[in-house]
Amino acid sequence: METGAFLWIILVAAAIILLSIFFYYVPFVLWVTAKASGVNISLVQLFLMRLRTVPPPKIVNAMIEAHKAGLKGITRDLLEAHYLAGGHVERVVHALVSAEKANLALTFQMATAIDLAGRDVFQAVQMSVNPKVIDTPSITAVAKNGIQFLVKARITVRANIRQLVGGAGEETVIARVGEGIISSIGMAETHKEVLENPDTISKVVLKKGLDAGTAFEILSIDIADIDIGKNIGAELQMDQAQADKNIAQAKAEERRAMAVALEQEMKAKAQEARAKVIEAEAEVPKAMAEAFRSGNLGIMDYYKMKNIQSDTDMREAIAKPQKPVK
Numbered sequence: 417m418e419t420g421a422f423l424w425i426i427l428v429a430a431a432i433i434l435l436s437i438f439f440y441y442v443p444f445v446l447w448v449t450a451k452a453s454g455v456n457i458s459l460v461q462l463f464l465m466r467l468r469t470v471p472p473p474k475i476v477n478a479m480i481e482a483h484k485a486g487l488k489g490i491t492r493d494l495l496e497a498h499y500l501a502g503g504h505v506e507r508v509v510h511a512l513v514s515a516e517k518a519n520l521a522l523t524f525q526m527a528t529a530i531d532l533a534g535r536d537v538f539q540a541v542q543m544s545v546n547p548k549v550i551d552t553p554s555i556t557a558v559a560k561n562g563i564q565f566l567v568k569a570r571i572t573v574r575a576n577i578r579q580l581v582g583g584a585g586e587e588t589v590i591a592r593v594g595e596g597i598i599s600s601i602g603m604a605e606t607h608k609e610v611l612e613n614p615d616t617i618s619k620v621v622l623k624k625g626l627d628a629g630t631a632f633e634i635l636s637i638d639i640a641d642i643d644i645g646k647n648i649g650a651e652l653q654m655d656q657a658q659a660d661k662n663i664a665q666a667k668a669e670e671r672r673a674m675a676v677a678l679e680q681e682m683k684a685k686a687q688e689a690r691a692k693v694i695e696a697e698a699e700v701p702k703a704m705a706e707a708f709r710s711g712n713l714g715i716m717d718y719y720k721m722k723n724i725q726s727d728t729d730m731r732e733a734i735a736k737p738q739k740p741v742k
Contacts, residue, residue, distance in 0.1 A: 485517075514545070515541050518541070520545075530580045530581055533582075541575070549570055556598075567639060600617045600620045607644065610642070618636070
């Protein structure tokens with residue numbers, strides 16, 4: 417009895433496994449659901465989907481949704497091809513149904529191209545119906561009088577479905593709007609003009625057609641916040657004055673160094689001249705001795721010369737100012 421029961425258990429388990437494999441490759445329940453929803457598809461096609469590693473529920477559910485929404489031209493082959501290309505079948509069908517209800521001109525080929533380009537086509541359709549608001553980070557701009565502004569803008573955009581493939585994204589729109597705000601404030605003569613009419617900034621920026629080549633259509637640009645920052649003009653003037661001061665000090669130091677060098681050179685030349693005088697004076701006794709030996713100088717001539725030298729020293733001593741006695 418125990419052996420027979422064990423065999424029955426094995427047979428039942430094998431039967432369950434075989435049935436599971438059968439219904440996995442031949443999804444009978446899914447086929448019944450498709451037939452009940454009015455979608456014409458055969459069990460052989462569902463079996464072949466499994467062999468092509470295409471999940472039948474994704475394709476069948478998408479076909480049911482398209483059929484119920486009244487969409488024409490969406491076949492099983494198209495959906496399978498899009499799935500095998502790496503696309504999102506459900507997202508594409510959702511987008512087509514939403515576009516149909518909103519009277520947007522969106523074809524299956526366009527929707528699949530947008531999806532394969534890496535964009536969320538369903539979100540794009542929703543954004544075409546309900547515009548999106550993009551808040552820019554704080555933008556720094558300076559008026560002509562040097563006053564700095566910190567501006568935050570709010571951009572209302574709507575998805576441009578025809579430009580979603582190959583069109584620039586939100587980052588480009590934010591960058592262009594920031595550039596337009598900086599240019600608009602930079603043209604103002606004073607900061608008072610900007611504070612009195614902040615709406616002129618958005619009007620000027622909006623007229624520049626900043627959404628060209630992007631995946632969005634700019635509906636409005638509103639200045640959400642504007643604050644006064646630093647006095648950049650005054651800071652630049654102070655920096656320039658400090659730079660001029662440093663340059664003047666450097667030039668003065670250069671002139672002083674040149675004067676010191678010239679003074680040192682003159683002292684060196686004076687010392688050299690004194691050395692030559694001392695050297696020449698050292699030759700005088702030799703010349704006098706030679707004159708005595710040769711008879712060109714007599715003893716009386718020598719005494720006369722000494723007297724003249726003594727008179728000269730006395731006159732120089734008298735001419736020098738006397739130091740006061742402490």
